[in-house]
Amino acid sequence: MGKADKYWHIQMYKPEGKGGIEIDSMKMLQEPNPVIGTGESDALDCFQFKDVENGTIVFVREGNKALALCEIIDEAFRSNELENKYYNTNYRHVKILAWAKDYKQPRPQLFSQGTFKSCKSSTEQYHYIDEWLKYIKIMENLKKYKTQVLSNKNLILSGAPGTGKSYLARLIAASIIGCDKDKLIGSKQFQFVQFHPSYDYTDFVEGLRPYQKEGSNDIGFKLEPGIFYSFCQDALEDKENNYVFVIDEINRGEISKIFGELFFSVEPSYRGPKGNVTTQFANLHKEENEFDKMTTDNKRKIKRKGNFFVPENVFIIATMNDIDRSVENLDFAFRRRFPTEYIKWDDTLDSILETLTISFKEEAKEALTRLNQAIAEEEELGEDYTIGGAYLLHLKDMGDANSSLEAFWNSYLGTIINEYLKGLLSQKDLKEKVTSLKNKFLEAKTDKQ
Template sequence: MINEELQKKIKLLKHKKQIILQGSPGTGKTREAKEIAEEMAPNNYKLIQFHPAYSYEDFVRGIVATTTDDGQVSYKVQNKVLAEMAENANKEYKLAKDEDRKPTNFVLIIDEINRANLSSVLGELIYALEYRGEAVESMYELDGSREIVLPENLYIIGTMNTADRSVGHIDYAIRRRFAFVDVNTDESVIPKNAKSLFGEIKHLFNEYLSEEFELNDVMIGHSYFLADDLKQALKYEIKPILYEYLKDGVLTCEKDKINDLKTIQIKG
């Protein structure tokens, strides 16, 4: 049984068709995205991760090189993850209409969606996100057609790390086509043995957070404090990200403030 907050996100996704779960590291954005996908399309969802080199030809449609049986190299146009999923969803949508039933859903999860140049990666699909069922023309022709259609039963969930300012900016035209949902640190799930450590770290952020940043954008998430071995997590996961925050100007305290976290008594 999924909780009320997740139900709200599912309701929003069904209405908007594409949402972005945004929050600081370790708040469970990807986990939530997968839970939503499992609920909406248990057998028809896929997870991919964007990176700075990701392109339209990787995501929508592009030319690929293939080797023939006689060793010759040939080139052909091929649908990639979004166009391929759209094609399958369209077939299901039309079949369901013919059979007078609700179509099966398809969900695409794009982890770290803002790490790629979205305007470049999406191309003409920016229009198709909003106008479902209307064909847009790809720059590549496949099987005699340039058309790509995003149907009503195809949903997109993106995740975005709000602490990372080094990645791509999402422009207003694309923002308008997504609903943005905050996923914040959930203190209620932090176990008793980790509450003292969490309190000390939260104090660091309250006292030494740069004015350029919002607390919810950078406060490390609850998943860091759910580790079976909290001492190991502190040494190899929590401290390293706090040191990075120092270098990036997110935190303005002395390094010793982070070093001193080792003196905290961690039970268990």
């Protein structure tokens, strides 16, 4: 067994071989301490099963049906109790990494033959297992971020450009709402907005908007709710469901100007009526709204108009790029209300590559990995300047691996890195540095030993 023996497959449902008794091997995986097992023979499969190292990944199947992905966690053993139930002789305890019902079934042609066999890296079955493990990692990260949002009500995803923060925010939102990501658009439970320097309170909360008076050419102004105000109104009327508001590039907006008095209301401990504030245009409210109905001035025992609060079922996810100069100016009062999760370039790379339909994904992944390792080690750059996987999506419009990667560098990456380094080096040193990084990116793939 060598370096290629990274993944294995096992079939346990015929412990006596062809023509013998058949068992429900799923029950072995559902034991209080899950196990996999084989019969006893002089066959290589049996020897390898007992000899393979702890930590080995095993794909469990019954014929053409995938059951689970497991990790071996202890040495081979025998058990009369287990043998009486399952007829296998040798057993290994395993940790269940994932069930096939939560993933896609492979095509039947993917399956290798044998009871307990290594899945060589040249086989389709190997790549199926590899992709499944990447999916597991994606789901684990998604679960972590979802838990943070549900407990804190707010979350900022920060990181280098192209790390898929906006895409990740949508995945988290879909998970919290309980729908498919592709069904977010059009759902009243989801809203996406991108901040920019001219965005202000009237866009976000409420403000005066011009309108043409009926029957004349005169222009008047009337109070209109902003996008966040309207979103919170919908959430207030639908308390049983979760609502997710995503703010893209939050640091590009002037936060104090946009949120105004809402700093208080977005804080997790002040959600609901207890976090009520009076809006800047409260005196223009003529009719009582849902926020007014749930708010009382305890001192004067009267109802006021123009109240607002953020409902308990509203969750806010924001994204920002760490290398933007405006990050340093992000209001501290706001930042302390929003926990921040740093997204590294390789955290989302596999999920981004899942959406890319090109024949040279691995070559592109290896090229980006080499480049980012070099960038992280550069004194003038560092981890914050690494290149996110979202840039690789441009490869779908290009040709084969070699010509595409070079064209990709010339059209995108070279320009970005040149911009990063401009002003930090002399023209001569800048050219040499960019050329050195280009060579790293385009370096010929070496054969794995």
